[in-house]
Amino acid sequence: MMPRIVVTQPIHEEVLARLMQVGEVVMNPGPEPWSEAELHRHLKDADAMMAFMPDRVDQRTLLHAPRLKTIACALKGYDNFDLKACAQAGVSVSFVPDLLTEPTAELAIGLAIAAARHVLAGDVSVRKSYAGWRPQLYGMGLHGSIVAVVGLGAVGRAIVDRLCGFGCAKLLGVDPHGDDERLAMVSLGEALSQSDYVMLAVPLLGMTRHLINDSMLEGVRWGQVLVNIGRGSVVDEAAVARALQDGRLGAYAADVYEMEDWLLADRPRQIHPELLQHPSTVFTPHIGSAVKKVRLAIELRAAENLLLALSGSEPLDLCEAFHRADPMPALPCSG
Incomplete structure (x- = not known):
């Protein structure tokens, strides 16, 4: 079976096409985020998730995603993600560190x-x-x-x-x-x-x-x-x-x-x-990275991280802060 990929916000067509080459993609048409119940329903049989700024992943979320292997964040700061819970669940987390600067x-x-x-x-x-x-x-x-x-x-x-x-x-x-x-x-x-x-x-x-x-x-x-x-x-x-x-x-x-x-x-x-x-x-409504070519580059990088993780390889931008007990781990200074 092809892996199931959940994308929580709309992405550029070329990024969507890249993901669809290797998996079954379920994408939120946006721009409003899914409700918690909707997200849990989509994650029920998901292997991978591409996440965005409005998303929150904690232990409760992971309980509804038993097959999840990786979360590719199309963003820089990951303070809305419980990295310790992800590590305990065996879910890798990647982020895009430099393109938003x-x-x-x-x-x-x-x-x-x-x-x-x-x-x-x-x-x-x-x-x-x-x-x-x-x-x-x-x-x-x-x-x-x-x-x-x-x-x-x-x-x-x-x-x-x-x-x-x-x-x-x-x-x-x-x-x-x-x-x-x-x-x-x-x-x-x-x-x-x-x-x-x-x-x-x-x-x-x-x-x-x-x-x-x-x-x-x-x-x-x-x-x-x-x-x-x-x-x-x-x-x-x-x-x-x-x-x-x-x-x-x-x-x-x-x-x-x-x-x-x-x-x-x-x-x-x-x-x-x-x-x-x-x-x-x-x-302004959190538009620090809202430059067209930058957003495309961020999505492409997140997609690359996601696909590497699904193939069994280490994502290029793997988050290494899983060991921290602080629910707000050290982050890159970001906007």
Whole structure:
């Protein structure tokens, strides 16, 4: 019998055709994810799964997938997958580590500029009734500003690459395990108190959940622009909302949200309403990797990992973090 392959989101035709050459493929037409019951039904006799950002795999999921051999994640961070449970079930997990780096770094810069230069308010103003230039919507540029990057993994370093071309007054770095000669390395508290912009490219670990909280934001530089393209739960969204309301933060921009960290049972079920209502926020729907050629490359790489595992070979991007007890294992800094 041909192996049964479950794909939880729609994929490019050439990727689908590649998978159909070797197996029977069941694909969610999307874009809405399957319900838990639907996913369990499809996994009942599945040999392989191609997973995407909205997916969560834990011990309960694996109990409904007795034949599953491999999960090929078409994404970079794997904090929504219980790697220990997968290892115990004999299910290999692979991910795509590098292809998301450049587009995510680009988006970080775009969000920073959009938030600091009042791009959304300007767009509304022009569409409403534009009669020419007026002395309004004055913002802050990257040129001549102090900018901190928190998390110096691949995405953090790619953000620094781009910032070097903007004429920033000073670049700061925060990472206990990383360094960059282009940056002055400081503590998180120092970065928050000194910087005009702080860009978060931090992985979700037990120790980084709510890294940005009420206590840290007490010492924030007045009017600072905070950008999060790492993981939603690195930020306490309620604390950020309070800092925006009292003026400590000048703006908040994000591509990731607490509600998306599916393995956290106590996560919020929606983006904090006060953030959505605040005029000094800019949000995108987790589109860090949403570049057409990048998404195709990610799917092709995930398909290659999946097919290698089905053939009995080791996937190119096999996840080696199965041994960790922390339900939020060490992740690449990602968006």
